[in-house]
Amino acid sequence: MIDLLAWPEFKSPVRLWVLVILPVLVLAYLVLMRLRGRVSLRFTNTGVLGAVMGSQRRWTRHLAVAMSLCSLVALGLAWAQPLGTEKVPRQRATVVMVVDTSLSMQAKDVEPDRLTAAKQGAKTFIEGLPDSYNVALVALNGQPSIKMPPSTDRGALERALMGLELEDGTAIGDSLTLALKAVEQAPVGKDEEPAPALIVMLSDGANTVGEGPDAAARTAKQAKIPVFTIAYGTQNGYVDIDGTRENVAPDVATMKEVAKTTGGRSVTADTADSLVDAYKEIGSSVGYEEIRKPITAQYAFGALGFAIVAALGAVMMAARWPR
Numbered sequence: 001m002i003d004l005l006a007w008p009e010f011k012s013p014v015r016l017w018v019l020v021i022l023p024v025l026v027l028a029y030l031v032l033m034r035l036r037g038r039v040s041l042r043f044t045n046t047g048v049l050g051a052v053m054g055s056q057r058r059w060t061r062h063l064a065v066a067m068s069l070c071s072l073v074a075l076g077l078a079w080a081q082p083l084g085t086e087k088v089p090r091q092r093a094t095v096v097m098v099v100d101t102s103l104s105m106q107a108k109d110v111e112p113d114r115l116t117a118a119k120q121g122a123k124t125f126i127e128g129l130p131d132s133y134n135v136a137l138v139a140l141n142g143q144p145s146i147k148m149p150p151s152t153d154r155g156a157l158e159r160a161l162m163g164l165e166l167e168d169g170t171a172i173g174d175s176l177t178l179a180l181k182a183v184e185q186a187p188v189g190k191d192e193e194p195a196p197a198l199i200v201m202l203s204d205g206a207n208t209v210g211e212g213p214d215a216a217a218r219t220a221k222q223a224k225i226p227v228f229t230i231a232y233g234t235q236n237g238y239v240d241i242d243g244t245r246e247n248v249a250p251d252v253a254t255m256k257e258v259a260k261t262t263g264g265r266s267v268t269a270d271t272a273d274s275l276v277d278a279y280k281e282i283g284s285s286v287g288y289e290e291i292r293k294p295i296t297a298q299y300a301f302g303a304l305g306f307a308i309v310a311a312l313g314a315v316m317m318a319a320r321w322p323r
Contacts, residue, residue, distance in 0.1 A: 011081035011294065018076045022069060064313030067306045074303035084295035092195035093133045094150050094186040096179040097122055099161070100140040100203040100232065102170040104248035107204070109237035110272055114204055117272040118232065119161055122202070125279035126157060134195065136182040137161055140202075142169015142209050144178045150186035172203055172254065173211035176227065180220060197225045200282055201258070204233040206251035213254055217261040226264035228282045229255040234270045 010016065099122055105115040126135055134150035137160050148160040176199070183197040199220065207213055220227055231250040238247050252268060259266035265282060269275035 009083045010077075011083055013080055015080040016076065018079060019073065022072060022076075025069065025072075060313050064310045067310035067313060071303045071306035071310060074299050074306060078296045078299035078303060082295050082299055084293060084298075092189055093130075094136070094183055094195050094197040095129060095133055096136045096138060096150070096182045096197070096199045097126070097161075098138045098140050098144075098175050098179050098199060098201040098203075099164060100170065100205065101164050101167050102141050102205055103166055103168055103241060104170070104205045104233075104237070104239055104246075106166055107233060107237040107239050107248050109234040110232075110270065110275070114233055114237070115164070115166065117275055118202055119164060121269075121272070121275040121279050122161055123158060124276055125200070125283060126154065126161070128280075128283055134186045136179075136185070138175055138179050138182060139164055139167070140170065140172065140175040141167035142171055143167070144171055144175040146178060146182050146185075149182060170203070170205045170208045171210035172201075172207040172213045172258075173216040174209075176201065176213065176216035176220060176258070177211060180216075180223060180225065183223075183225060197223075198264075199225060199227045199262075200230075200279075201227055201255075202230040202232050203255060204231075204237070204250050205248055206254060213258050214261070217258045220262045225262065227258050227262040228264040229259045229266045230275070230278050230282070231255040231266065231268045232270075232275065 099118055101115065105113070105118065107114050110117045129135060131152060131154075134152055135148075135154075135157055136146065136150040137148035137157060139145050139147050147164065148157050151157065179199045179201070183199075186194060186197065188194050217227065231252040233248065233250045235249040236247075237249060238245050240246075250268070255268075256266040258264075267278040267281055269278040
């Protein structure tokens, strides 16, 4: 539903000059009201005045005028061809899944363990994407790699996803850079134009090697590719490496900054169920795009509604109701 009180963008904003007439009409109404008051003072016999002028309620008169002005405002806005935003399903898209496979993903704070739950969550997310989407898979670790180039082959993608194994290191920046390269491998459509691209990154730790995430995020922003991030795991998660227990809390701040820089969305997940919910939340954005469309009819309908109320007010003023 369009909010008629909101100020939209207009296809023909130059036509808004017509609204300049409204202050003139308001001023004219106030002048006429003042003159009417002076004329009323000439009649000393108020009974005769009431018989001649009829019984008119002041609020009815003001309501009719106010609604008439509102109708003119709505018509003026409609004439300028307002534009609204509507979310529609994407017909084509390239989605690059970046899944953390660093050693911290063996933590069991998410049952049965982080990596197993991440695979299942990503699998469910991919199954919910339209078949026409090209989906790629990048493994996020110390030496990230493209496990599956953009493809509509869901079977091959699932096998690549389930085959992910733990590796040492967490190179968030390098993984994001590699995801951008994966986007370039996506096939073009019949119009020879590349499909809109998005990156979905799941990570449970902080960047430990390679390029910083900030630089890679700026590159993604320049390419107009939003990155949706999931900060995965609990703050108390830990792993035992070489006999030493290490805390592996997710770097929520970095994930949020990457998403903010690129125009994506950042969510958190600390259980298997919340991970599924996080993917669903991201899917609501990935699967749709916002398009601009004319909403002139809504404003014209609003103008009609105001005009009807104004007409009713005029009828109430003109009619003489039995006493």
